[in-house]
Amino acid sequence: MNGWEVAAFVLVIGGIVPALILACRGDAVHRLVGLELASSVGVLVMLVMIQATGQPSYLIVPLVLALLGFAGTLVFTRLLGSKP
Numbered sequence: 001m002n003g004w005e006v007a008a009f010v011l012v013i014g015g016i017v018p019a020l021i022l023a024c025r026g027d028a029v030h031r032l033v034g035l036e037l038a039s040s041v042g043v044l045v046m047l048v049m050i051q052a053t054g055q056p057s058y059l060i061v062p063l064v065l066a067l068l069g070f071a072g073t074l075v076f077t078r079l080l081g082s083k084p
Contacts, residue, residue, distance in 0.1 A: 004052030015037070016042065032073065035073065039065065042062075043065050043066045046058075
């Protein structure tokens with residue numbers, strides 16, 4: 001296990017797990033923050049794993065996730081704003 005894999009493991013434990021807990025409980029705003037945090041940490045984990053494996057051709061996946069995560073946040077915010 002090299003340093004990049006250890007960094008990815010630390011990011012998963014220290015970032016994804018709290019983000020998923022935050023996304024599963026609380027009101028809608030807290031769930032939105034958890035969703036955005038999980039998306040950001042997921043992109044970082046993928047970038048670190050790409051660096052660990054040495055496959056730069058996989059860089060398109062985290063880039064697409066970053067764009068879709070941002071778009072999903074905008075859509076979710078729009079839906080939150082339309083509450084009566």
